[in-house]
Amino acid sequence: MGDFYGGLELALTSLLVSPDFLFRVEEAEPVPGDPSRMRLTSVSMASRLSYLLWSTTPDDGLLAAAESGSLVEDSGLAAELERLLASPRLETGLRSIFADLYDFKQFDDGLVRKDALLFPAFTQPMIQDAKEQTLRTIIDHLMRGEDYRSLFTTTSSFLTRRLGVVYRVPVATQSGWERYVFPEEAERVGLLSHISVNALHSHPGRSSATLRGKFVREVLLCQDIPTPPANVDFSIVEDTTGELRTARERLEAHVTNDACAGCHVLTDPIGLALETFDAIGMYRTEENGVPIDTSGELDGVEYDDAAGLGAALSEHPALGPCLVRSLYRYAVGRSSDAGEAALLELLSERFADSGYRVSDLLREVLLSDGFRFTSGPRVLEDTGDAP
Numbered sequence: 219m220g221d222f223y224g225g226l227e228l229a230l231t232s233l234l235v236s237p238d239f240l241f242r243v244e245e246a247e248p249v250p251g252d253p254s255r256m257r258l259t260s261v262s263m264a265s266r267l268s269y270l271l272w273s274t275t276p277d278d279g280l281l282a283a284a285e286s287g288s289l290v291e292d293s294g295l296a297a298e299l300e301r302l303l304a305s306p307r308l309e310t311g312l313r314s315i316f317a318d319l320y321d322f323k324q325f326d327d328g329l330v331r332k333d334a335l336l337f338p339a340f341t342q343p344m345i346q347d348a349k350e351q352t353l354r355t356i357i358d359h360l361m362r363g364e365d366y367r368s369l370f371t372t373t374s375s376f377l378t379r380r381l382g383v384v385y386r387v388p389v390a391t392q393s394g395w396e397r398y399v400f401p402e403e404a405e406r407v408g409l410l411s412h413i414s415v416n417a418l419h420s421h422p423g424r425s426s427a428t429l430r431g432k433f434v435r436e437v438l439l440c441q442d443i444p445t446p447p448a449n450v451d452f453s454i455v456e457d458t459t460g461e462l463r464t465a466r467e468r469l470e471a472h473v474t475n476d477a478c479a480g481c482h483v484l485t486d487p488i489g490l491a492l493e494t495f496d497a498i499g500m501y502r503t504e505e506n507g508v509p510i511d512t513s514g515e516l517d518g519v520e521y522d523d524a525a526g527l528g529a530a531l532s533e534h535p536a537l538g539p540c541l542v543r544s545l546y547r548y549a550v551g552r553s554s555d556a557g558e559a560a561l562l563e564l565l566s567e568r569f570a571d572s573g574y575r576v577s578d579l580l581r582e583v584l585l586s587d588g589f590r591f592t593s594g595p596r597v598l599e600d601t602g603d604a605p
Contacts, residue, residue, distance in 0.1 A: 408528035413499030427489025
């Protein structure tokens with residue numbers, strides 16, 4: 219460059235736009251004695267472990283293990299894994315996993331908005347507290363080694379005074395958080411009764427049994443809900459002031475079309491159990507002066523209300539395996555393929571055998587070949603659209 223500062227600027231700019239600075243670039247190497255298989259290098263394993271479990275860069279201990287090459291050995295990996303799982307920093311990784319799974323980034327991006335005239339209690343500070351409430355409940359539950367499934371039947375949670383106003387319960391703490399156990403009459407049972415879940419899966423001016431049911435099916439049970447036809451008429455569902463007074467009545471009228479009924483029969487019985495929670499998650503017993511009917515069924519299991527739905531969901535055979543699939547996808551950074559079905563089934567069996575302890579599931583996933591080995595770089599599929 220002929221100029222010190224010009225050269226320094228060029229060097230720093232080159233570093234800052236380097237893929238190795240912008241991305242975590244994972245490297246693989248042939249397995250000794252079996253060159254047809256590729257495993258992640260010890261250094262790449264360190265990054266993969268740390269960012270998954272702690273959501274940050276490896277600490278000195280993990281870097282030392284990486285440089286020694288021990289993270290590609292069973293004993294070395296197991297030893298570091300136990301240290302990482304035992305650390306309080308695991309909380310950060312779990313928060314990232316579940317915030318991603320529940321799509322809570324929408325709260326941070328300000329995408330969850332409500333009609334201020336209809337819902338004056340809705341504010342951005344309140345909904346941020348609601349997001350934090352759900353994450354605190356999940357992390358406290360899982361860090362204590364509780365059964366993952368009981369997240370959907372627990373009445374224990376955390377509240378701030380802002381949330382107390384919406385939940386209509388007293389909160390003694392003037393600022394900050396306090397543990398709170400909802401009384402039975404509050405009908406706040408499990409994560410599905412949280413403000414965050416119900417507000418996220420609602421429209422700006424009304425609740426949505428369909429969106430809430432879709433969340434349970436797709437996110438918690440890993441079941442596919444088809445995309446609605448392009449020419450669907452939503453006018454009946456959207457008209458909250460007409461003759462059809464409740465969401466149940468409007469949805470029943472809406473799904474007279476066979477093309478719509480196929481999806482709604484999967485989602486609506488679930489979401490209608492949550493209709494006692496309005497578009498911001500406040501509790502109600504009536505809609506437009508008509509009592510709300512929250513009865514329904516989940517794959518053959520009938521219930522009367524949201525608490526019954528939570529109980530049915532906690533016992534659903536797909537709940538545990540779905541978390542296994544979601545956590546595996548998050549850990550390896552891709553969806554599982556057909557050849558990994560047996561691995562996922564084995565992980566699901568071990569998850570159940572552990573009493574559905576998420577820390578045990580993490581251990582099994584991170585020690586699996588799917589996490590440690592790779593088939594090499596993935597090439598973008600050629601769709602024929604490229605010039």
